[in-house]
Every structure is written in structure tokens, then in C-alpha cells.
Amino acid sequence: MAKAGPASVEFRNVSMRYGAVTAVDNINFTIEAGKLVTLLGPSGCGKTTTLRMIAGLEIASDGQILIGGKDVTKLSAADRDVSMVFQSYALFPHMSVLDNAAYGPTVKGLGKEQSKQMALEKLALVGLKGFENRYPSELSGGQQQRVAVARALVLEPQVLLFDEPLSNLDAKLRRRVREEIRELQQDLNLTVAYVTHDQEEALAVSDRIIVMSNARIAQEGAPRDLYEQPSNAFVADFIGDANLIDVTVKAVTDDRADVAIGSATVTLPARGIGPGSAKVAIRPEALLLGEPGLGGSLPGTIRKCAYLGNHLDIMVETEVGELFVVQYGGREMLAPGTAVSVSFAKSGVTLIPPA
Numbered sequence: 001m002a003k004a005g006p007a008s009v010e011f012r013n014v015s016m017r018y019g020a021v022t023a024v025d026n027i028n029f030t031i032e033a034g035k036l037v038t039l040l041g042p043s044g045c046g047k048t049t050t051l052r053m054i055a056g057l058e059i060a061s062d063g064q065i066l067i068g069g070k071d072v073t074k075l076s077a078a079d080r081d082v083s084m085v086f087q088s089y090a091l092f093p094h095m096s097v098l099d100n101a102a103y104g105p106t107v108k109g110l111g112k113e114q115s116k117q118m119a120l121e122k123l124a125l126v127g128l129k130g131f132e133n134r135y136p137s138e139l140s141g142g143q144q145q146r147v148a149v150a151r152a153l154v155l156e157p158q159v160l161l162f163d164e165p166l167s168n169l170d171a172k173l174r175r176r177v178r179e180e181i182r183e184l185q186q187d188l189n190l191t192v193a194y195v196t197h198d199q200e201e202a203l204a205v206s207d208r209i210i211v212m213s214n215a216r217i218a219q220e221g222a223p224r225d226l227y228e229q230p231s232n233a234f235v236a237d238f239i240g241d242a243n244l245i246d247v248t249v250k251a252v253t254d255d256r257a258d259v260a261i262g263s264a265t266v267t268l269p270a271r272g273i274g275p276g277s278a279k280v281a282i283r284p285e286a287l288l289l290g291e292p293g294l295g296g297s298l299p300g301t302i303r304k305c306a307y308l309g310n311h312l313d314i315m316v317e318t319e320v321g322e323l324f325v326v327q328y329g330g331r332e333m334l335a336p337g338t339a340v341s342v343s344f345a346k347s348g349v350t351l352i353p354p355a
């Protein structure tokens, strides 16, 4: 069978409605061939529905879906060259690891010996050589997950889909398995659409991230862009922690904005935002605590200080509300009631439009 290699995926104005529920609302995106793109967002925002539309397990109510530049909008799952790794793995419990992995080619009618060879090759790739004759119930969660990956890879699909693939694993294993998936994707040059609600996982594995909220795309970009240049409050808050504060843009000159944060004034990239009300998203590590009375800072009072090993979590009461501050590097604990000044680091403070 001639293999097509990894393919791009493109959504053009795609919507999915179930009766009165709009699960996906007019979204547009492109996944380049050979890239790993993550759909990230809270439960119910439309991630699984989007993945199922790529697979052909749901047919879009509206819009166009292209795989490798070819319109597949109306094609069934069987006629698309796409495989999916499900959240539950969905292994066949009564079949051996080998038979699970050989399922795809067998169903395609490729013959027993050839199917077995293809399965053995992919099982070795995911580190399961020697486990061929076991049954799923005789494997750990991480091993079952790899069988599911081998089974999805066996026909070398143009696009591989993962729906929350780590949710059945414990925290330590999750980190390792996500790295394995990323390595495999890069080594084999796979096109992957990956779904998670976990922002750290998304930052760790992705070439690009599509942040979804309420059936729409809130922002799309490289991990670093989303963290450093969130374009709205939802993204600022969902990717990493952020203090979201109402501010006044006093003036804009050459795309630099003078912004009043309470009684302090900072100059920030304007990002197209004009004078008037706006918000800033401030990363907890971008708030610097110092002796009270520092010029250009906000006066504050320590409310809480918690020791978390490599950092302190601190709540500071200020005129613009309670601020969440993180300090790294073996700092002294600060007693509640201590007066401080709060100033702003050069990066980690971003102007965003008012909600």
C-alpha cells in the first residue's frame, strides 16, 4: 500500500450543532503537515467534537474540512486516512496486545502475516517488544496507552489524533508519556492533533496551541506567544496564572502606552489598544516586592505567605485588589501585615482589551 505521508488539516468556517447545542461555532485553523497542534480548553468547550470531525466520526453541520488539501467534509471515517487514540484507550480486552495492534490491517484485509509484521514493528517502536502475547488487563496504564498508540500508528495514518491521552495515568507517568508522544511525533514526522485541558501539558508538547472557549477559538499561537502575548483575559488566565486588573490607558505614543495601575504608572506595548479603560494581565512572577515607599510602585500589605519548596506563594492586598505573587529562589517568608511596595518586572505585564 502506497503511503501518503503526513498531511495538513484545515478547517474553514466549521460548525457542529446537536439540536439546540452548538458544540463548535464557526472555527478556522490549519495544522501544518508534520506538526503537533494542541486543542486546549476547559471541559465542554468543543475539543473532542473538533477531533471527531477531523476523524470523520462526526460530519460537520457547516463549513469545509480539508486533509492534505483535499476536501473530506462529507467523507466517512473509513474513507479518511486518520487514526485516533481515545481517552479510554478502547483496547479490546479479549485480544492479545499483538492482535489489538494488528486490528487495523486485519480489518483492511491485509492478511494475517503482513498484519502481524506491521503490528510487531509498531509495538517495538513504542517500547513494547516482548509484551505481544499479554492481554490488556495484564498491562499497566502506561503500557495500555502505548498499545493504543501502536494500534493507531499501525496503518501510518496521514493524521494522528489524541483525545486527552494521559488522563488515565498518574502524575509522574504523565510527564514521561507526554515526552514519549512528542518524541515519536517528531521522529516519525507525524501530523498530530492533540486534545487536553491541561495547560502545562499543552505548553510542553505543542508546536502550536489552539485555545478554545465556549465552542470558539479564543487564540491560536506558539506556546510562548500565548503565554507572553495573550490577546484576551480568558487566555491570560487559562495559560499560566495571571492577575487581571482594570486599568486606564492614559496615552499612546508610537505603540507605547502609559498605563495607570492604581497610583503607579507603567509603560507597556500598546498592542493596538487606545486610550481609555483596558485590563492588564500580570504574571505572578512579574510582581516584585520591595521595601515600602519605593517610587513608581504600589503600596501593599502581605495577607498570606505559603512555603512551596522552590517558591513562595504570596497574597498582597493593594489599592487595585488582592495580587497573587510568586517568588523563587529561597526568599525569606513574609509575615502577614508586613508593609511592602509592589513594582512591575519588564516582562510579564501585558495590556489586553477590556472584556
Ligand SMILES: Nc1ncnc2c1ncn2[C@@H]1O[C@H](COP(=O)(O)OP(=O)(O)O)[C@@H](O)[C@H]1O
Pocket (backbone or CB within 6 Å): 018, 021, 022, 023, 041, 042, 043, 044, 045, 046, 047, 048, 049, 050
Ligand atoms: N452527541 C452529542 N449530543 C449533544 N451534545 C453534545 C454531543 N457531543 C457533545 N455535545 C455537547 O457539545 C459541547 C462540546 O462537547 P465536547 O466536544 O465533548 O467538549 P470537550 O471535549 O471540550 O470537553 C458540550 O456542551 C457537549 O455537551
Ligand SMILES: [Mg+2]
Pocket (backbone or CB within 6 Å): 047, 048, 049
Ligand atoms: Mg473531550
